[in-house]
Amino acid sequence: MSKLLFIYNPNSGKGNIRKEISFILESLSAKRYDIRVFPTAKCGDAADMAKNEANNYDLLVCAGGDGTFNEVARGLMEAKNSGQNIPVVGYIPVGTVNDFATSLDIPKDIIDAVYVIVTGKEKSVDIGSFSVGDEGGFHSYFTYVAAFGAFTEVSYETSQDVKNVIGKAAYFLEGVKSLQKIRPYHLKISYDSNEIEDDFIFGMVANSKSVGGFKGITGPEVYLDDGEFDAIFVKNPKTPLDLQNIINSFILMDMKTDNIYHFHSGSINIEAEENLQWTLDGEAGGSHQIVRIDNHKQALTVKVRSGK
Numbered sequence: 563m564s565k566l567l568f569i570y571n572p573n574s575g576k577g578n579i580r581k582e583i584s585f586i587l588e589s590l591s592a593k594r595y596d597i598r599v600f601p602t603a604k605c606g607d608a609a610d611m612a613k614n615e616a617n618n619y620d621l622l623v624c625a626g627g628d629g630t631f632n633e634v635a636r637g638l639m640e641a642k643n644s645g646q647n648i649p650v651v652g653y654i655p656v657g658t659v660n661d662f663a664t665s666l667d668i669p670k671d672i673i674d675a676v677y678v679i680v681t682g683k684e685k686s687v688d689i690g691s692f693s694v695g696d697e698g699g700f701h702s703y704f705t706y707v708a709a710f711g712a713f714t715e716v717s718y719e720t721s722q723d724v725k726n727v728i729g730k731a732a733y734f735l736e737g738v739k740s741l742q743k744i745r746p747y748h749l750k751i752s753y754d755s756n757e758i759e760d761d762f763i764f765g766m767v768a769n770s771k772s773v774g775g776f777k778g779i780t781g782p783e784v785y786l787d788d789g790e791f792d793a794i795f796v797k798n799p800k801t802p803l804d805l806q807n808i809i810n811s812f813i814l815m816d817m818k819t820d821n822i823y824h825f826h827s828g829s830i831n832i833e834a835e836e837n838l839q840w841t842l843d844g845e846a847g848g849s850h851q852i853v854r855i856d857n858h859k860q861a862l863t864v865k866v867r868s869g870k
Contacts, residue, residue, distance in 0.1 A: 564620040566595035567649070569611055569634060571602045571626030575656040579625050582672045586625070586654070589676045595621065602630065612637030617646040623679060625672075627657015628706070632843040635862055636703045639689055642861070652679035652865045659844070662706045665771040665786060666866050683868045686860035687786045688769050692842060694850040701850075704842040705862075706770035708855055711796070711838075712744045712763045746798035748835045753793070753827035760823075761798040767791045767830055767855050789859035793830060795823040828857040 568590070572580050583599075590597055598619075602608050612622060612634045624634045631653055638648045654675040655663035662668075666685070669675045690704045746761040766773065769791055771784045784792060794817060799805040808821050817824040832838075833852045840847035 563594055563596045565618065566590060566597045566621045566623060567611070567615055567619040568597055568599045568623045568625070569602065569608050569630075570600075570624070570654075571608070571630040571656075574626040574630060575658060578672065579654070579656045585673065586623075586676055589680060590623065593680055602626070602633075606633065608633035609637035609640075613641045616641035616648045619649045621652060621679075622649045623652040623654065625654035625656055627655070628659060628661055628843050629657070629845045631655075631662055632703075632705055632845065635689060635705045639691075639703045639858070639861060648862075650684055650863045650865060654679070661770055661773055661844075665706060665784070666864060668866060678867055679865045681868060682865045684863050685787070685866045686863045688789060689858045689861040690767065690769060690791065691856045691858060692840070692847065693854045693856070694848070695852055701853075702842055702847065704847075706843060707766055707768040707773050708840060708842050708847065708853075709764070709766035709768075709773075710840050711747065711765055747838055749795075749838075750833045751795065751823075751830065753825065753830045756825075758795070758823060760795075762795050763798050764796040765794065765832070767793045769857070787860050789857050790826045790828050791830065791855070791857055793823070793825050793827060797821045797823070828859070830855045 568587070570579055570583075587597060587599070600607075600611050608624070608626070608630050614637075616622075616638050622634065622638070624631050634651065638651070642648045653663060653666075653668055654672055655668060655670055656672065660670060663670065663675075666687070668678060690708060692701050692704060692708055693699060694701045744763055746763050748761050749759070749765070751758040769786055771786075796808055797804075799808055799821060804821050807819050811817055811819050811822055831852075831854050835851075837849040837851050838853075839849045840853070
C-alpha cells in the first residue's frame with residue numbers, strides 16, 4: 563500500500579479546510595493510501611515535517627496557502643539535497659491569493675483540487691534558491707517569487723484575520739498605505755554576461771504566471787519548467803510621467819518601457835549598497851545586502867490536471 567503524508571494549515575484562508583477534512587481523507591483513502599495526517603501549529607512545522615519525512619512517503623498532500631506550500635517545498639528541497647528521495651506533491655490551495663496554484667491551474671475549490679490529486683498527472687516544475695552574502699551562503703528556497711521594494715511588505719504586514727475577512731482587497735488596502743514608504747535602492751544586478759547598475763523601487767524574480775493575485779504580470783509566455791526566471795526591476799521614477807508609465811505598464815501587463823528592466827535568466831546576482839528587505843513567496847525573507855538567486859530546473863513534481 564502506498565504511503566501518503568497529509569500536511570494542512572487549519573488557519574489558512576477562512577479555515578474552510580477543517581470542514582472538508584473528512585471528505586479529503588475519504589477520497590484519498592479510496593485510492594488505497596496509508597495516510598498520516600499532520601496539522602501545522604506554528605510557522606516552520608510544515609517545512610520540518612516535509613524534510614524529516616520526505617523519504618518515507620510516496621505522495622505528500624499539502625493544504626494551505628502559498629506560505630504553507632513554500633514550507634513544504636523548502637523542506638522537500640532540503641531533504642533532496644541531503645540525498646533523500648522526495649515524494650510527488652499534491653496541492654489543495656486554501657489561502658487568500660494562491661499564486662502558485664493559479665500558475666499550474668490547480669482548482670481553488672477543495673473538492674476539485676482533491677479530484678486533481680486523485681486523477682491528475684505529474685508535472686515537474688522549477689524551484690528557486692535564495693543565497694546570501696559574498697560567498698553565497700544558503701538561505702532558503704521559494705516556489706514562485708522573490709521580491710523587494712514597493713508593496714512587497716504588504717503580504718506579510720497584512721494580518722491573517724484581515725486577509726480572511728476581505729480576501730484580495732486586503733492587499734490593495736495595505737498597498738495604498740505603503741505608497742508613502744516607497745524609496746529607491748541603488749543596485750548592481752548581474753546575470754549571464756550582463757550587468758545593470760541603477761536605482762530601483764521594486765524588483766522581483768519570478769517563476770509564475772500570477773504574482774500577488776495578478777495574472778499575466780510576468781508576460782504572456784511563462785514556463786514553469788524551463789530552468790529560467792522572469793525578472794522584473796522597476797527603476798526609480800524621476801518625473802510624474804515616468805511614474806505614470808510604470809503604472810500603465812503594470813495595468814496593461816506590458817513591461818516594454820524604459821523604466822523597467824525585464825529579462826530571463828537561470829541565475830541572478832544582486833548587490834545593494836545597504837541591506838534590502840526581501841519577501842519569498844509573499845512571506846518575510848530577511849534583510850540582505852548581497853543575494854544570489856538560482857533556478858533548480860524541474861526539481862519538484864506536482865499533481866496537475868490530466869489535460870494540462
